[in-house]
Amino acid sequence: METDRRDFLIQSAGALAGMALLPGLEAMATNVPKGYPVAIIGMGRQGRAIAAELQKLGAAIVAICDLDEPRLRSARRRVSDATPYADSDSLLTTEKGVEAVFIATPTHQHRAIAEAAVAAGKHVYCEAPLAHTLEDARAIALAARSNPRVFQVGLLARSNPVYSLARSFFRTEAFLKLVSMRAQNSRKTSWRQAASTAERQARLDWRLDPTVSLGLPGEWGTHQFDVIHWFTGQYPHRVSGNGGVFVWEDGRKVADTVNLTLEFPKGQSLQYQATLGNSYGGRYEVLHGVNSAFKLAWSHGWMFKEADAATQGWEVYANRQRFFNDEGITLIADATKLASQNKLKDGVGLPNDSLHYGVADFLLSCAEQMKVKTGVSEGLRATAVGIAAQRAVVEGGVIEISQDDLKEA
Amino acid sequence: MMHRGALPAMGTRFEIVAGGADPALLRAAVEEAFEEISTCHRLWNVFSNDSTLARIDAESAGKPVTIDGLTLELLQICSRLHQQTGGFFDPVIGADLAAGDPRRAPIFGVAPRDGFGGIELDAAASTVRRHDSRLRFDLGGIAKGFACDLAASILLEAGVECALIHGGTSSVVALGAAPGRQDWSIEVKGYEGKQIGLVDRAMAVTSAGGGGAGGHLIDPFSGDRLGRDRGGAMVVGDSATDCDGWATALTVAGFEGDVARQIPATMQGYRLNNEESTHMKPEAEASVEEERWKRTVEIS
Numbered sequence: 125m126e127t128d129r130r131d132f133l134i135q136s137a138g139a140l141a142g143m144a145l146l147p148g149l150e151a152m153a154t155n156v157p158k159g160y161p162v163a164i165i166g167m168g169r170q171g172r173a174i175a176a177e178l179q180k181l182g183a184a185i186v187a188i189c190d191l192d193e194p195r196l197r198s199a200r201r202r203v204s205d206a207t208p209y210a211d212s213d214s215l216l217t218t219e220k221g222v223e224a225v226f227i228a229t230p231t232h233q234h235r236a237i238a239e240a241a242v243a244a245g246k247h248v249y250c251e252a253p254l255a256h257t258l259e260d261a262r263a264i265a266l267a268a269r270s271n272p273r274v275f276q277v278g279l280l281a282r283s284n285p286v287y288s289l290a291r292s293f294f295r296t297e298a299f300l301k302l303v304s305m306r307a308q309n310s311r312k313t314s315w316r317q318a319a320s321t322a323e324r325q326a327r328l329d330w331r332l333d334p335t336v337s338l339g340l341p342g343e344w345g346t347h348q349f350d351v352i353h354w355f356t357g358q359y360p361h362r363v364s365g366n367g368g369v370f371v372w373e374d375g376r377k378v379a380d381t382v383n384l385t386l387e388f389p390k391g392q393s394l395q396y397q398a399t400l401g402n403s404y405g406g407r408y409e410v411l412h413g414v415n416s417a418f419k420l421a422w423s424h425g426w427m428f429k430e431a432d433a434a435t436q437g438w439e440v441y442a443n444r445q446r447f448f449n450d451e452g453i454t455l456i457a458d459a460t461k462l463a464s465q466n467k468l469k470d471g472v473g474l475p476n477d478s479l480h481y482g483v484a485d486f487l488l489s490c491a492e493q494m495k496v497k498t499g500v501s502e503g504l505r506a507t508a509v510g511i512a513a514q515r516a517v518v519e520g521g522v523i524e525i526s527q528d529d530l531k532e533a
Numbered sequence: 534m535m536h537r538g539a540l541p542a543m544g545t546r547f548e549i550v551a552g553g554a555d556p557a558l559l560r561a562a563v564e565e566a567f568e569e570i571s572t573c574h575r576l577w578n579v580f581s582n583d584s585t586l587a588r589i590d591a592e593s594a595g596k597p598v599t600i601d602g603l604t605l606e607l608l609q610i611c612s613r614l615h616q617q618t619g620g621f622f623d624p625v626i627g628a629d630l631a632a633g634d635p636r637r638a639p640i641f642g643v644a645p646r647d648g649f650g651g652i653e654l655d656a657a658a659s660t661v662r663r664h665d666s667r668l669r670f671d672l673g674g675i676a677k678g679f680a681c682d683l684a685a686s687i688l689l690e691a692g693v694e695c696a697l698i699h700g701g702t703s704s705v706v707a708l709g710a711a712p713g714r715q716d717w718s719i720e721v722k723g724y725e726g727k728q729i730g731l732v733d734r735a736m737a738v739t740s741a742g743g744g745g746a747g748g749h750l751i752d753p754f755s756g757d758r759l760g761r762d763r764g765g766a767m768v769v770g771d772s773a774t775d776c777d778g779w780a781t782a783l784t785v786a787g788f789e790g791d792v793a794r795q796i797p798a799t800m801q802g803y804r805l806n807n808e809e810s811t812h813m814k815p816e817a818e819a820s821v822e823e824e825r826w827k828r829t830v831e832i833s
């Protein structure tokens with residue numbers, strides 16, 4: 125059968141998109157070791173989401189832990205064959221067969237658990253931000269360095285196939301030169317947890333406790349700041365911002381809306397906005413280059429080309445979406461394979477949540493002692509930026525971020 | 534103080550009206566309940582490649598697919614209801630539904646009639662296995678009820694003891710009674726008594742009408758769509774999940790045969806007349822202050 129020009133060009137699109145350098149989505153799932161014994165500490169929303177992805181990947185969730193009894197009970201309903209624990213020390217000393225531990229507790233509790241997990245000789249996946257203080261984050265980094273086993277931080281962009289694809293374009297003429305950056309995270313939610321007693325309420329509402337919470341800049345922003353760090357290879361040296369409680373006037377002190385400017389050493393800046401008061405636009409990052417702009421929205425990504433940028437042959441057949449006056453080329457992971465099957469449109473949007481790829485990468489690293497994509501250094505630096513950004517909101521001024529702030533010790 | 538929230542999920546609209554003294558707690562509890570309903574939506578959405586059902590469909594026949602605890606729990610309930618209703622409740626009619634729905638992937642060849650009998654659940658290993666790859670799950674007849682029950686458990690855990698939860702107005706859970714009243718009063722068109730009062734109870738209604746030409750219910754034994762003139766069923770019980778399954782089975786099997794006699798003693802089944810369309814309306818306006826909830830929505 126003759127390969128026609130259309131097929132050839134579509135298949136080239138995948139190659140040009142850098143897919144030859146990326147693992148196929150299916151290959152990634154099948155390479156993950158089945159029955160790999162893991163434990164999860166912290167069974168709130170994130171812990172339960174991690175459990176769901178582990179189950180999809182065929183890992184064996186041997187033990188789960190949460191000091192909050194109702195949460196532990198709810199988690200057992202999802203992971204009925206796991207042994208439940210009310211404290212992490214008991215889990216770590218009892219479950220000798222567990223190879224890897226996922227830490228999804230409140231941020232300010234990460235340090236003690238991470239240090240104990242490392243001391244117990246486990247591979248560790250620790251949610252981001254790494255800690256609520258630089259001191260704790262550095263202590264975690266120090267512990268991680270003392271253990272030859274894997275330590276991954278839950279900054280998911282670096283494992284996300286759509287982001288990997290965009291980054292491969294970022295370094296070519298298709299993007300050319302960074303002009304500016306913008307990101308937002310908008311979600312209408314109170315950020316409160318429901319509890320039947322005041323004591324439990326206070327414990328679950330740690331995000332609204334100004335003594336331990338990094339607020340929106342730390343809890344949400346850290347993940348998005350790391351996208352910029354990863355793409356540009358730069359960390360901001362200055363951050364300014366403001367914020368306030370504009371929506372949820374329930375006595376809280378932690379801002380429900382924030383605006384930040386992060387300045388980078390080469391002169392560009394990131395404008396960041398996050399709110400709990402409105403959900404329009406959701407979560408995304410936009411990077412403007414001379415030849416194109418990328419809009420990255422975790423499960424989806426688009427490239428918007430400038431009219432004067434050179435046209436590649438494959439663009440004629442690329443999948444496109446219209447956004448008012450602009451037309452975006454959809455960034456499709458696994459494009460080569462899909463194009464060969466004439467199913468390019470099926471690839472619009474990742475088939476799994478971002479977390480799936482982060483968890484899969486971690487399990488692969490554990491089983492094969494491979495270098496993780498998001499190590500403790502990246503986690504520490506992103507956390508340092510998140511801490512500085514929260515300070516900028518709380519203090520209402522300009523916070524300088526020195527090179528020392530980004531160092532492990 | 535009442536708090537009302539709504540969420541689009543499972544191709545319909547879920548609503549929760551919750552009463553209590555602390556508005557912040559009510560809102561937080563309702564948000565958390567909606568998170569659970571969203572989780573159910575993600576797990577069992579037949580139109581998403583990311584769902585558990587899509588993963589089961591993608592695996593070849595005979596191969597076990599690892600499933601999460603919630604899916605296992607729901608499929609175990611399905612298995613029990615399939616047995617109790619003599620097979621008239623069968624969530625493995627996805628192939629027949631797909632045949633008339635251009636949005637779903639076509640299944641080539643005639644789907645076998647063994648339905649849920651062609652499914653093997655291994656609770657110890659948390660796996661499900663299909664004996665034939667043409668068998669397709671469709672949990673549309675039960676997932677809304679399960680999601681409502683799950684939401685109710687979240688509200689109770691948070692200390693909310695007064696709430697009404699419904700999914701598309703066809704699956705309902707009532708916690709306590711409406712403030713200032715003896716119950717949550719639900720108006721059901723097609724039901725002789727017109728209204729039914731619920732206190733710490735669940736209910737579900739199913740009608741052969743709706744769902745486009747030819748109706749949306751399928752006889753699992755013949756694969757034929759039920760005619761719109763078939764009427765419907767309402768079931769009241771302790772669990773919206775069970776009510777959903779029984780309401781579907783009674784609508785398909787009718788009230789004359791053995792199925793109606795098998796309904797557990799803790800549940801009540803009611804025939805719904807073949808009105809032009811069957812409706813349900815939660816009547817809560819007397820106590821919901823300005824949060825007036827007085828609409829009539831066609832069930833789906």
